[in-house]
Amino acid sequence: MRFQEGFLWGGALAANQCEGAWNEDGKGPSIADTAPYFGSKQDYEDYVCFHMMSKDDVYACLNDQEGCYPKRKGIDFYHHYQDDIKLFAEMGFKVLRMSIAWSRIFPHGDESEPNEKGLAFYDRVFDECLKYGIEPLVTLSHYETPLGLALDYGGWLNRKTIGFYENYVKTVFLRYKDKVKYWLTFNEINVILHSLYIGGAILKEYTSNNHDQDCFQAIHHLFLGSALAVKWGHELIPGAQIGCMLARRESYPATCKPEDNLQCLEEDQMNLFFTDVQMRGYYPTYMNKYFKEHHIHIHKEDGDDELLKQYCCDFLSISYYMTVVSQAQIDENTEMTTGNDLFGVKNPYLDSSSWGWQIDPVGLRITLRRLYDRYQAPLFIAELGLGEKDMISPDGKIHDSYRIEFLKQHFEAISDAIEDGVDLFGLTTWGCIDIVSMSTSEMSKRYGFIYVDADNYGKGTYQRMKKDSFDWYKKVIATNGKIL
Ligand code: BG6
Secondary structure, three states, X not given: OOOOOOOEEEEEOOHHHHOOOOOOOOOOOEHHHHOOOOOOHHHHHHHHHOOOOOHHHHHHHHHXXXXXXXXXXXXXXXXXXXXXXXXXXXXXXXXXXXXXXXXXHOOOOOOOOOOHHHHHHHHHHHHHHHHOOOEEEEEOOOOOOEHHHHHHHOHHHOOHHHHXXXXXXXXXXXXXXXXXXXXXXXXXXXXXXXXXXXXXXOOHHHOOOOHHHXXXXXXXXXXXXXXXXXXXXXXXXXXXEEEEEEEOOEEEEOXXXXXXXXXXXXXXXXXXXXXXXXXXXXXXXXHHHHHHHOOOOOOOOOOHHHHHXXXXXXXXXXXXXXXXXXXXXXXOOOOEEEOOOOEEEOOOOOOEOOOOOEOOHHHHHHHHHHHHHHXXXXXXXXXXXXXXXXXXXXXXXXXXXXXXXXXXXXXXXXXXXXXXXXXXXXXXXXXXXXXXXXXXXXXXXXXXXXXXXXOXXXXXXXXXXXXXXXXXXXXXXXXOXXXX
C-alpha cells in the first residue's frame, strides 16, 4: 500500500471562482469581482500582469453595465453547495479544499465586526461537508482580498493590511475552530511576483517607480500575515495544522552547460524563497544578496524576524500543473511557454495541454522529492489538474478519457514519490467541479469530474452532469490509489 491509510483524497475550489452571489447577504466586492472575461491568455496577461491596475480601472469595472464578469456568478455554488457536496461525497472525497471569501466576512476589509450572514454561510458549508465525513481544508486568502483594502489602503503594500488580515483570521478561527483543522494562509503566495494586483491587491496609485521594492515589501507583509495566522491557529484551534501554499515552478536546465545550471538554480531559488521563509523562518542568504544587488531595502520593524522564526508553517502545499526549462541565454528564437504566471523556456520532450501547459508527471515526482528533502515536513498537493474543452457526446455523456489519463499518470508519479520516502498526506485535484478559470475567467476551460452547463457569458442551465472521470476517481479513492 503506497498511499498511507487515511490519505486525504479530494478536490479543490476557490470561493471567487465558484460561489457567485458576489453582492448577496452583505458580501463586499473583492479584487476577483473586477476580472472581466478575457478572450485569450494574452488579454489576461496584458490586463493584470503587464499593466498596473489603477483606481480608475477598478471603478470602470464596478460601473460597467455591459461587460461580462464571470466570477461574480461563478457556478452559483452559493445556492448549489448542498447538491455539489453530495456529489463530492458520492465520489468518496475525504477532503474538500475551499476558500473563505474574505469580503463575505469583512465586506470592506477594515471593519471591526464581521458580517454574520457571511459567517453563517460557511457554517452551513462546513456542516454539510462534515455530515459526509469530508474534512474541510480552507484557504484564508485565494486572490480575493476585499476591494476596499485595495482602494483605500494599497493592499498588502500597506502594513496596516496585516492587522486587517489578522482580525479576519482570528474571527474565522474562533468561529470554525470545532469544524476546520486544516488551513492555508495564502494561495500561491509567489504569484505576486507576476501581478501586484492579484497577489497583493496593490493599485498603481500606491506604488513607487521601483516595482521590485514595492513587490518585496508587500511580500514581507504577507510573510508576517502568514506567521500571525500560524500563531493564532495554534492558540485558538486544538490540533490545528496551518500550511503555506506555493505555485511550484520546477525547472530543468536546458543543457549541461554550467551557465544553464546556474540560471536554473537562481530561478529555483526565486521560487523557493517563499517557502524557505515560511517553512524555515528566516530570509535566505541568497535573497539578502539579491536585495543588495537590486537596491531593495525591506522595511522591517522590531520583532518581525522573531515572528517569522517562531511561527513557521506546519506543512507545505503546492499547486502543480507543469514544468519549464531554464536557459542562460535566450533570444527571439527561443521558444517560450507559460502557465498561470509561470514563464520559462519550452521543453521539447513534453506534450502540452490545449492551453499550452506542459504536461510532466515525472516532474511532479522530482518536485515532491526536492521539497521533502529541503524541508523534511509533511507535504500536500493542493492543486493538480488538466484544463480542457469538454464536449457532450451524441450519447449525452462526457467522455474525458484525456483527463483520466493525465491524472492516472500523475497519481502514478505521486505513488512513486511516496515510495521514494516522501511524506505526502493528501491531494486535492483542481476544480473538482467545473468553475470559472482564474486567469481568463472563461468557463470553457474545464477541470472537473462534474460538468456545469454554463458558457463563457454566464448563459446555461447550470445543471450538473457527471463526466466519465467521476466514476474513475471514485474507484481510485475507494481503493486508496491501488487501482488507477
Ligand atoms: C492556480 C490558481 O494558479 O491555477 C487557481 O490557484 C486556478 O485559482 C488554477 O484556477 C488553474 O488556472 P486557470 O487559469 O486555468 O483557472
